[in-house]
Amino acid sequence: xxxxxxxxxxxxxxxxxxxxxxxxxxxxxxxxxxxxxxxxxxxxxxxxxxxxxxxxxxxxxxxxxxxxxxxxxxxxxxxxxxxxxxxxxxxxxxxxxxxxxxxxxxxxxxxxxxxxxxxxxxxxxxxxxxxxxxxxxxxxxxxxxxxxxxxxxxxxxxxxxxxxxxxxxxxxxxxxxxxxxxxxxxxxxxxxxxxxxxxxxxxxxxxxxxxxxxxxxxxxxxxxxxxxxxxxxxxxxxxxxxxxxxxxxxxxxxxxxxxxxxxxxxxxxxxxxxxxxxxxxxxxxxxx
Amino acid sequence: xxxxxxxxxxxxxxxxxxxxxxxxxxxxxxxxxxxxxxxxxxxxxxxxxxxxxxxxxxxxxxxxxxxxxxxxxxxxxxxxxxxxxxxxxxxxxxxxxxxxxxxxxxxxxxxxxxxxxxxxxxxxxxxxxxxxxxxxxxxxxxxxxxxxxxxxxxxxxxxxxxxxxxxxxxxxxxxxxxxxxxxxxxxxxxxxxxxxxxxxxxxxxxxxxxxxxxxxxxxxxxxxxxxxxxxxxxxxxxxxxxxxxxxxxxxxxxxxxxxxxxxxxxxxxxxxxxxxxxxxxxxxxxx
Numbered sequence: 001x002x003x004x005x006x007x008x009x010x011x012x013x014x015x016x017x018x019x020x021x022x023x024x025x026x027x028x029x030x031x032x033x034x035x036x037x038x039x040x041x042x043x044x045x046x047x048x049x050x051x052x053x054x055x056x057x058x059x060x061x062x063x064x065x066x067x068x069x070x071x072x073x074x075x076x077x078x079x080x081x082x083x084x085x086x087x088x089x090x091x092x093x094x095x096x097x098x099x100x101x102x103x104x105x106x107x108x109x110x111x112x113x114x115x116x117x118x119x120x121x122x123x124x125x126x127x128x129x130x131x132x133x134x135x136x137x138x139x140x141x142x143x144x145x146x147x148x149x150x151x152x153x154x155x156x157x158x159x160x161x162x163x164x165x166x167x168x169x170x171x172x173x174x175x176x177x178x179x180x181x182x183x184x185x186x187x188x189x190x191x192x193x194x195x196x197x198x199x200x201x202x203x204x205x206x207x208x209x210x211x212x213x214x215x216x217x218x219x220x221x222x223x224x225x226x227x228x229x230x231x232x233x234x235x236x237x238x239x240x241x242x243x244x245x246x247x248x249x250x251x252x253x254x255x256x257x258x259x260x261x262x263x264x265x266x267x268x269x270x271x272x273x274x275x276x277x278x279x280x281x282x283x284x285x286x287x288x
Numbered sequence: 289x290x291x292x293x294x295x296x297x298x299x300x301x302x303x304x305x306x307x308x309x310x311x312x313x314x315x316x317x318x319x320x321x322x323x324x325x326x327x328x329x330x331x332x333x334x335x336x337x338x339x340x341x342x343x344x345x346x347x348x349x350x351x352x353x354x355x356x357x358x359x360x361x362x363x364x365x366x367x368x369x370x371x372x373x374x375x376x377x378x379x380x381x382x383x384x385x386x387x388x389x390x391x392x393x394x395x396x397x398x399x400x401x402x403x404x405x406x407x408x409x410x411x412x413x414x415x416x417x418x419x420x421x422x423x424x425x426x427x428x429x430x431x432x433x434x435x436x437x438x439x440x441x442x443x444x445x446x447x448x449x450x451x452x453x454x455x456x457x458x459x460x461x462x463x464x465x466x467x468x469x470x471x472x473x474x475x476x477x478x479x480x481x482x483x484x485x486x487x488x489x490x491x492x493x494x495x496x497x498x499x500x501x502x503x504x505x506x507x508x509x510x511x512x513x514x515x516x517x518x519x520x521x522x523x524x525x526x527x528x529x530x531x532x533x534x535x536x537x538x539x540x541x542x543x544x545x546x547x548x549x550x551x552x553x554x555x556x557x558x559x560x561x562x563x564x565x566x567x568x569x570x571x572x573x574x575x
Contacts, residue, residue: 007403013481021395022410022449029417032428096298099306105561106309110565111558112502113316114510116531117546120322123535124346134345162312167568172570206558213466221379225512225550229532242423243513250430250517262427263426266420273419 035264064261070153070238074223078157079216086165086185086212090172090199104173108166115163119229126155152236159226164219169210175208176201193260202288210280215252217272318350323359323547325352326414327540334539340485359544370527370534370545377526380442381508384449386428389500392455393493397485399442399456400463411460418453431459444518449508455500461570462496463489499567502560509553 014057043051058064089107093100126146130223133143146155179201224243227235235244242265249258322330333347355366383453398404399411417425425448433444468488474484490497513527529547535542 008479010406014398014404014407015479017398017485019392021391021451023455024391024447025417025453028424028432028448028451029428029453032412035430036427064572088306089305092301095301097305098298098302100398100438103302103305103309104565106313108561108568109316109557110312110567112506112553114528114549114553115543116510116512116528117549118315118319118537120392120542120546124318124334124348126347127337129339129345131346131348134348137345156491164314165312170565173538195372217439218419218421221423224422224509228512228516229528232532243451246423246426247516250426254429255431258427258430262424266424269420271394272414 003249009193033266036259037263039256040263042256049238053260054256058257058260059263061257063240063245065250066237066240067242071221071242073125074153074156074160074239074241074278075155075217075220078220078223079213082161082165082168082216083209083212085161086168087172087205087209089165090134090169090176093169093173093177097194104166104169106171110163111166115159116229122159122230124250147231148209148236150236150238152231153238155230156223159230160220160223163226164216168216171212171215173206175205179204206283206287207280210276210283214273214276247249302317309344318348318548319543319546323352324355324357325349325543326354326356326358327362329353330540330543337539342466359541360548362438363545363548365432366491367538367541370530370548371523372523373530374548375507376442376524380445380449380511380526382504383446384508385501385504387446387506388452388455389497391450392459392500393490393497393572394485395456396459396463396493398462400464401489402481411421414453414456418457422500426517428515429514439518440520440524442519445511445514446512448505455504458500458503458567458570462493463555489540495563495566498560498563499570502556502564503567505556506553506564515542541543 002055040054041050041052042052043049068143071271093103096104103185123130127133128143128148131144132146137143140159144151148153182199183204184197187200192200221242225240228242230245233244241262246258249261291501325333328422329352330565333349336344337346376542399407403428429448430439433439438444439449469490470492474488479487512528516523519525531549532543533544534545
């Protein structure tokens with residue numbers, strides 16, 4: 001009886017601690033999101049009958065298709081690239097090198113540098129009259145209009161990598177340092193080859209890799225910031241991202257289409273995250 | 289032979305890693321160097337940017353002809369607008385960082401250290417929301433701001449920021465590391481939950497709070513998406529959006545403006561780098 005009383009008291013107290021966060025979270029996220037999902041299936045803003053028209057319109061819209069294709073393509077290029085690069089850097093950093101902490105600081109620094117404050121540098125580098133074209137001209141190459149051609153997406157990939165690589169390096173380094181030394185010592189005793197030892201590293205780094213992939217995907221949605229600041233409201237077609245589309249919808253106050261787009265995106269991300277988590281679980285059970 | 293290799297390899301690896309570091313730092317260094325040039329030097333080096341009627345290339349220079357603080361003077365004293373926008377940024381970021389930290393610390397204590405029915409499913413909801421990008425969360429935020437009449441006011445950005453799920457998630461990670469025996473011992477001594485929260489949990493998650501403050505500051509100091517949608521008035525915009533305009537209108541002073549914008553973030557990072565890194569390692573997930 002007394003135990004029950006204590007448990008009830010704990011529930012009450014937990015509720016008190018939770019209530020400020022829960023109330024705000026419900027008001028600004030959960031309830032309006034639920035509402036926007038409902039709106040996305042209705043044909044008028046104030047109720048109306050159920051319909052899939054908003055989704056049909058959305059999927060038929062050429063700018064939505066362009067935005068989602070660009071966002072997806074950006075992800076497909078930048079995520080593998082950043083994962084491979086940061087893994088390479090972390091592996092190197094984890095060997096015997098000088099100034100390890102200084103180097104790590106240098107890699108992490110771009111994370112805290114506001115994008116807006118170095119946009120100018122990207123312009124100086126990638127403008128039609130920019131430094132990169134200047135160097136290429138000196139080598140006798142033809143200049144490229146980096147920001148106003150299909151190359152623009154490559155420039156954005158570069159900025160994304162610049163910004164986020166430190167984050168992944170820190171995660172990979174932590175993962176590497178969690179692998180017990182004994183594994184390598186045993187491998188040494190057995191006279192294992194270098195390749196075999198890398199196999200050990202790779203296997204035990206798998207959970208970290210899942211995390212890094214997940215984070216890189218989530219961060220890749222944020223690349224609009226960089227894109228907007230470098231290329232403005234009307235970027236080249238190849239870097240017209242999901243957020244550009246959403247901004248236009250916000251400007252025309254098309255709440256129904258916005259709701260449909262947000263719901264669709266939330267569903268895609270849920271699927272993606274579930275796949276990643278399932279893959280990780282599968283890998284874990286395979287390990288055991 | 290092997291001995292020699294052991295000595296040379298670390299050096300080579302360091303050189304390679306240092307080259308990457310230099311490439312990553314280059315934009316920051318270039319901005320700082322350029323902020324020390326006079327407007328005339330800036331215009332003569334970069335005046336051809338964005339122009340099609342000339343085939344000259346920019347002149348990338350690493351050392352100013354003449355070190356001058358005239359850009360800083362122009363930005364800070366001659367154009368009050370800049371300081372005004374700087375203040376806009378401060379007045380949006382500080383309430384979000386302080387508010388989210390306070391609200392999240394309480395909720396994280398409940399999620400990490402108290403038992404109640406529905407704890408796991410509720411936390412899962414926070415987790416999912418945290419992973420949603422702006423493209424998803426801005427729509428509900430907009431609907432609510434519209435209903436509460438907050439559009440075109442900084443509150444439309446501050447309130448969703450205060451209640452965002454990231455802080456709850458990060459601080460819970462730190463709360464989970466507090467040994468249960470500490471709580472039991474305090475309970476034995478007759479301490480109530482509020483006492484335990486204030487005098488045991490909060491002091492023990494100080495590194496977590498430091499990490500949260502730096503991560504939140506880095507994220508919101510840099511915000512672009514929310515002000516573009518929620519703030520129509522140009523005077524309400526934070527510095528992040530204003531800078532991109534300044535760069536077009538007053539090119540000659542924008543390097544100094546950029547540097548001033550970077551400074552608070554860099555200072556915070558230098559004082560709390562340890563916590564920042566720890567926060568990344570423990571979170572794995574950024575807002």
